[in-house]
Amino acid sequence: MNELIRFDQVSYRYPGGQDVLSDVSFSIAQGEMVYVTGPSGAGKTTLLRLIALLCRATRGQVVVMGQNLSVLKPRRIPEFRQRIGLVFQNFNLLYDRTVFDNVALPLVIRGYTYADIGRRVRAALDAVGLLGKERALPLTLSGGEQQRVGIARAIVTKPALILADEPTGNLDPEMALEVMRGFQRFNEAGVTVMIATHAIDLIEAIPQRNIHLEHGHVTDKRPTAASQLREHMHHGLG
Amino acid sequence: MALVEAGMERPSLPARWAQDHLRVLFFSLGKIGRAPIAAAFTALVIGIALALPAGLYVATQNLADVAYGWQSSLQISLYLKDGVSAERGAALARELDALPGVGEIDYISRERSLKEFREKSGFGEALDLLDDNPLPAVIAVTPAPQQTQDQIEALVAKLAAKPEVELAKLDREWLDRLYAMLAIVERSVGILAVLLGVAVLVIVGNTIRLDIESRREEIEVMKLIGAPDRFIRRPFLYTGFWYGLGGGLLAWVLVSVAIALLTAPSAELAADYDSPLGLTGLSPAAGLGLVAAGIVLGWVGALVTVSRRLASIQPK
Incomplete structure (x- = not known):
């Protein structure tokens, strides 16, 4: 299978700070769906940021879609980032634009004709079940709907890779499962999906490959559910 | 829908460029239209800053004309x-x-x-x-x-x-002195024009800076989804363009109104001196030059500010 992402002994350190990731190596093939898990501060977000070139590795090599990111010139970054669909915990929508304009933005940046843009935006909104909400402003929508707008914006350019950072962090369980099922559908259609998440129940509901981070290292441990955590505490008390 | 698709059709580069400029032209105008009072004040300040040197220039031209007319009575x-x-x-x-x-x-x-x-x-x-x-x-x-x-x-x-x-x-000693004084006044108008031109750059720059600060989040989101700097910069440049255009047109109007107000008293004065000369205003070419100066200053002021600010905004 084609390799889409490769990390070779990658470390990242905040300027003047401590290591967030150290010596991380893994490889993700095209068409995979992967969870990135681990406690807060373990480096999940940093790992996704490295792939989207929102920051650069301090040591080691990150190769994404055949591109060695350490040699990519800063002015080439926008072009590179256009090939990735990004989904965020806080949605990162433009709140003074309609749903349609938000989803259309990546296409406007690339310079498609308005006829094409209209067609693709409606197809993307249809894929997330928001076809009737084109003219709405994001703040009039529920959190789950806003996140689906964010997802529609990420898939409207039909990227080969979607990176989602805590996409369900602000959603109720029902919405969260619906959003995860959406990612699963995109994955089944051939998109490589990486999701950083805390949501153990969702991981258990939709089992996929899991990269688990602790203190900046990849480990074989698996995330602990809150229910088990309570048992641990009881043992501790008893 | 097929989710992975290689090579979506796009128009040619010049067509994309023209399409986006046209889009931003109207987008930025619409943005100004949503806060017309604030925009009008900015344009008015620019207009006054441009009208001052332009008006003084017209005044010296008329004085030179009058002096020129007196020459024949020597x-x-x-x-x-x-x-x-x-x-x-x-x-x-x-x-x-x-x-x-x-x-x-x-x-x-x-x-x-x-x-x-x-x-x-x-x-x-x-x-x-x-x-x-x-x-x-x-x-x-x-x-x-x-x-x-x-x-x-x-x-x-x-x-x-x-x-x-x-x-x-x-x-003609007194006339030589008048010419010398006119030369000094003309030079002063030139210096004033440069200073007020810088003032216009600062006014536009400051307005655009506030605009950028209020849209910081939007700029971060744009960078996150892969918008190149020139795409993010463009609406601000067009905002500067509109301010410059508005300011230039206002300056033209202000100078023309001032000349209209001064025409009657100056005609009386001319009659007293047996001079057939009336006041000459801005020629259409000079008026268009004034508007062009406004546009260039607005665009450059926006470009300098936005280029400096944009680098400092990085997605979190």
Whole structure:
């Protein structure tokens, strides 16, 4: 299978700070769906940021879609980032634009004709079940709907890779499962999906490959559910 | 829908470029339209800053015109040599009358000079003490109207070369002083224009800076989804363009209104001085130049600010 992402002994350190990731190596093939898990501060977000070139590795090599990111010139970054669909915990929508304009933005940046843009935006909104909400402003929508707008914006350019950072962090369980099922559908259609998440129940509901981070290292441990955590505490008390 | 698709069709690069510029042109206008009062004040400040040097420029041009008009009312006094007879003097006056560039001729013989001097000066008794009439004969030459300074100086030189003429004198010291003052005023207008041009850059820059700060999150989101800097920069440049265009047009209007208000009093003044000249305003070319200056200053002010600010905004 084609390799889409490769990390070779990658470390990242905040300027003047401590290591967030150290010596991380893994490889993700095209068409995979992967969870990135681990406690807060373990480096999940940093790992996704490295792939989207929102920051650069301090040591080691990150190769994404055949591109060695350490040699990519800063002015080439926008072009590179256009090939990735990004989904965020806080949605990162433009709140003074309609749903349609938000989803259309990546296409406007690339310079498609308005006829094409209209067609693709409606197809993307249809894929997330928001076809009737084109003219709405994001703040009039529920959190789950806003996140689906964010997802529609990420898939409207039909990227080969979607990176989602805590996409369900602000959603109720029902919405969260619906959003995860959406990612699963995109994955089944051939998109490589990486999701950083805390949501153990969702991981258990939709089992996929899991990269688990602790203190900046990849480990074989698996995330602990809150229910088990309570048992641990009881043992501790008893 | 098929989710992975290689090579989506896009228009050619120039077509994409034109399409996006057109989109941003109207997008930025719409954005200004949503806060028309604030935008109008910015444009007004720019307009006043541009109108000041433009108005002063028009004023100096009119002053120069007036001074130019006065040139023709100068007199050239030709003092004739003592040996030249009264008949020869009168004949010379008639000859000179026929020369191009000469308007009016008045021959004042030595006797007439003496008579006028006696009547007007009150020193008649003093002259009686002298044996001879000490006053020379004079031909007073008024140049034909609408001549340049160079033409008049050439005329003076030609008249001075006549063998009968002892001395040709153009009474123009005060006019030279006026020209010198006009040159200083013109230079000052130039300096003022540069200073106010810088002020316009600062005004536009500051307005755009506030605009950028209020859209910081939007810029971060744009960078996150792969918008190149030139795409993010474009709406701000067009905002600067609209401010400059509005300011330039306002400046043109302000100068035109000021001229309209000054036309009536200046016509009275011109009538007093027997001058046919009215006020000249901004020519269409100068007006368009003023608008163009506004647009360039607005665009450059926005470009400098947005280029400096954009680098400092990075997605979190």
